Amino acid sequence: MLSINDGNAIPVPRDTHVFYDTEVLAVVHRAKSRESGLVSTKVWCWHGKKCRFGEREENKAGELARRYGSALETVFQRREPPELVHVLGGKLAVRQGTRAHWSSENAAMHIVRLSGEHIFINEVDLNVRNLCSGYSYCVSILDQIYVWHGCGSTPKERNAARDYAQEIALKGTSVTELREGDDDADDEMFWTVLGDSGDYAKADYWKFRNTSAPTDPRFWIVDVTVEGDPIRAVTSIPAEAILQQSVCIIDCAFEFFVLVGKHARAKRSSISLAVRTVMEMAKKVALFKPFSPTVHVLVIPTQLPLDMQHAFRDLDESEMNEGFVPDHMNILSTTEAIEHLRTSSWERSALRDAAMLPLGLDASHIPLLS
Template sequence: MEVAQALSEHAASKDARSPTSPSQSGAEERGFVVEKEEARSPVMRHTLSPGASEKRKSSYDSFVTLPPLKEEATPAPSPANTFSRTDGRAVAPGQQHSAVIQEQAEVKDSGIVTLVHDDGPLPRVNLSVMFRPATSASPIPADAKPISVEIISIVESNGTTVTQDETIFYDRETLAIIHRCKSASSGLVDTFVWGWLGKHSQFGEVEEKKLHELGRRYGTTPVVVRQCTEPAHLGTRAHWTAENTTMHLVRAVDNVIFIDEHDLSVKNLCSAFSYCLSILGTIYVWYGTGSVPAEREAALAYARSICGEADIVELTQGEDDDNEMFWMILGESPFADADYWRWRKSSLDLNPSVWRVDASKRTNTLLPVEFLLNEVNPCKSVYVVNCIWELFVVVGPNARGRRQDIRLALDIATKYAQQVSSERPYTPTVHAVIFPSQLPLDLKLHVRDVDETILNSGNVPDHMNVVSLDEASEQLAKTSWDRQELKDSDMLPLGLDAFTIAHS
């Protein structure tokens, strides 16, 4: 009688708690994959193996593994309730969470939480696509010779031609770039119009209408590009302000030089590039160990163009850059000074590349991403970022439960690193960056358009959540945790999200 009564009461309470049966819940959950960081050894030999799946237990088996009925009625401790409050929102159609055979965790007297993962086999991915990074095709004919370039500043419904410092764009500007060229083979003249939007520019309906009006005037449709997402065929540009203390990073991308202004801080210094710094009436040109000749030449030329009456001081990292004033203004905190930057100046492959991983798709499982800033849902996605000498699996804050995507990304990064190892001084290491998190400085400065604030849903934390390939693999394979390990919803083990914990 007691068993029958317990079964009856349990079934009633279970129906009241959730309208969806366990089998339906498990069927709706699918995993996503993220790349793992490489082991501590410089040679990556680790490959992921899919976990063995268990058969779904009957409702009676599920019941008998639960705590006594009396404990079932007791409210859960604060960590679980906290997760439920912070992430207990409705699940959008198609949203995926951890693939778990048993959504109800076993909570024993010791406070242990157990989840059994139903990780299926990983889809096959053709890694050859990673050797062809995404680049937008230029609409300008290859044999075209430029006739003129006109820059028009757009403020509300007004357009004003820029006649000074045409190559200097400010982050609060909206600009129209009119490029005329003539094809050498056909003799035809073409006109192309781009709309350039600074990071802090105002681009509403009025400005958009004005841009399209300019496009119609020249018989073309304008192409809108945002700051840091300029294609190489748009041309060289610089971005700076004439203040007493400024910092400009000079980088080469596909034979085009970009000069971007950064806040004057040692955190924005990277050994990969050259810099121009204006400090108290002196222009410093700093050459990082990995800076290529084109960047060094451009940095010095740019310094001469803005110096006026100021002196120019050239500094080469590791040789003669022990300038007291230079480091006193910048600060002496650690900066992006990875040892591998010394190989950059002699490498033929300079540009990082980004790939989005979606294990649920039959095609485009590994999709190239030309610009991260153009991604629609970066916080819900898993990426593989190829930084040439280091690979990162980037897990968005709302993608931490996408186990299949995470596993696949780690597997892709590991195999790719092994394939390119003969072309590198060592096998590239693999790490996983799990958001919310600060970005590693070398990654942050190597990928020009990565935005730490966007990837953190607008709130950058004060911690960095980066794990090695081995540690990422261990976290994905683990099935039991102490409740205390799951208290912080922002620092959950890889493969778990607040939704799964709140419903365990």
């Protein structure tokens, strides 16, 4: 693995499973095929979300790929493919800041989660809203490291969190293990630093996560104008420009959402199809779950439900709202959404806020707002 900076590529001597969000990294992997006996080389160029990637870095990355006779595959933080994480040993930790200055002495919070067969560890801001009942965490405070296990965290996540705590622990640092709802309530230091224990993501359904095979969210784009394929599966939430024009179905395993883009709120037929489809999906899934998943409709711009955010590794509330998160949640039940779509006339008071128009309308339908 090589760190690319200002046109130079410097080998990373240790902790090659740990990336930093300010880095550009080249990962070169050579493997021999068991079937053919031939050696193939793959070169990934990983971009941390706060990295500087200019012309010099681009040229150096391309030069490395040519040197190894491989096409360059660009990978963005939190969009790492399973093949890359497998090459790293099945575990990837991403920290904030720089490799040269990061220290486990600093107060920090890390979420440990299983995705597929791999473990992902991400440093997040030290805030109780980044805590979720579904996962395990490592929280370092002064000379103390807490390993906190949410009620839905899996055995693999718990073991990985313990291992990571030992990895970052300095000599003289004590490691305290806490289990949600068991022995965490009375630890004043933990909650004093994080914040009010009532403010984290703790939907009741998380407790079922460790008794079933954890699955990543699934996505579909719904567009009735596409003949023969009006509901199309996609691998991740669409890029921002596409998302704002789209109607999407999101399966978060324990709840479903119809997500309506900022410029898609007037696509009544697509929204209606999405709502009908997701209600049917939830009904079928309920046969195999200990409860019936809830279904909601979210219309951008909107705040996102906290538990929904924690279902993802790569969901950015600010990006989804084009950099401006409103002070409200624009969320409807399926009953309310259907009623909106069936309504043809509205009171003037319901049409005053262009960002909060009834579902099925956009500013073009209201002359004074156009």
